[in-house]
Amino acid sequence: xxxxxxxxxxxxxxxxxxxxxxxxxxxxxxxxxxxxxxxxxxxxxxxxxxxxxxxxxxxxxxxxxxxxxxxxxxxxxxxxxxxxxxxxxxxxxxxxxxxxxxxxxxxxxxxxxxxxxxxxxx
Amino acid sequence: xxxxxxxxxxxxxxxxxxxxxxxxxxxxxxxxxxxxxxxxxxxxxxxxxxxxxxxxxxxxxxxxxxxxxxxxxxxxxxxxxxxxxxxxxxxxxxxxxxxxxxxxxxxx
Numbered sequence: 001x002x003x004x005x006x007x008x009x010x011x012x013x014x015x016x017x018x019x020x021x022x023x024x025x026x027x028x029x030x031x032x033x034x035x036x037x038x039x040x041x042x043x044x045x046x047x048x049x050x051x052x053x054x055x056x057x058x059x060x061x062x063x064x065x066x067x068x069x070x071x072x073x074x075x076x077x078x079x080x081x082x083x084x085x086x087x088x089x090x091x092x093x094x095x096x097x098x099x100x101x102x103x104x105x106x107x108x109x110x111x112x113x114x115x116x117x118x119x120x121x122x
Numbered sequence: 123x124x125x126x127x128x129x130x131x132x133x134x135x136x137x138x139x140x141x142x143x144x145x146x147x148x149x150x151x152x153x154x155x156x157x158x159x160x161x162x163x164x165x166x167x168x169x170x171x172x173x174x175x176x177x178x179x180x181x182x183x184x185x186x187x188x189x190x191x192x193x194x195x196x197x198x199x200x201x202x203x204x205x206x207x208x209x210x211x212x213x214x215x216x217x218x219x220x221x222x223x224x225x226x227x228x229x230x
Binding site: 101 | 172221
């Protein structure tokens with residue numbers, strides 16, 4: 001059974017860049033069946049899709065965040081990463097990595113990490 | 123962008139109650155809808171995809187229905203483990219792939 005685990009700093013200063021990594025176990029990021037995605041949830045608010053990456057390196061980003069985010073992967077480590085730059089307090093959230101089904105019937109998330117709280121504050 | 127509206131935002135229920143949560147899309151999404159259960163500090167859990175397909179391992183007391191713009195998640199007999207927040211999510215297209223605002227199911 002696949003498991004995903006986020007790692008990264010819990011506190012980041014305003015205007016800095018956030019870097020998070022998701023490690024996949026029990027599965028491979030080189031599978032063509034899935035995208036590898038990031039979703040976040042600000043305190044007291046709903047879930048927001050950030051974007052995803054495919055095994056071939058193709059990426060998709062939420063247009064509302066596209067100018068500030070990038071997603072990459074390291075296949076040899078079964079890891080994928082998220083960078084968000086020019087952070088503000090509005091980026092404070094629990095960040096989840098997730099496995100997203102690809103293909104014509106895809107677009108939903110069948111496995112998630114437990115999430116990591118990132119606070120943007122000086 | 124397609125907006126997803128869930129109701130109610132909070133629901134109080136007792137063990138063994140039948141519970142229904144509604145999700146409405148601002149435009150037709152055919153059956154491209156998923157439901158998730160989320161407990162604090164835990165990973166969200168996929169319950170239903172394609173509006174009514176039960177994810178493997180999910181108890182049969184959970185069911186989904188609907189198409190177009192109106193969808194429901196039903197728990198036929200609420201169990202102690204079911205107190206959580208539930209989210210719908212459309213995936214009609216990448217453009218505006220989004221979640222509902224959530225429904226918290228609490229103990230009455």
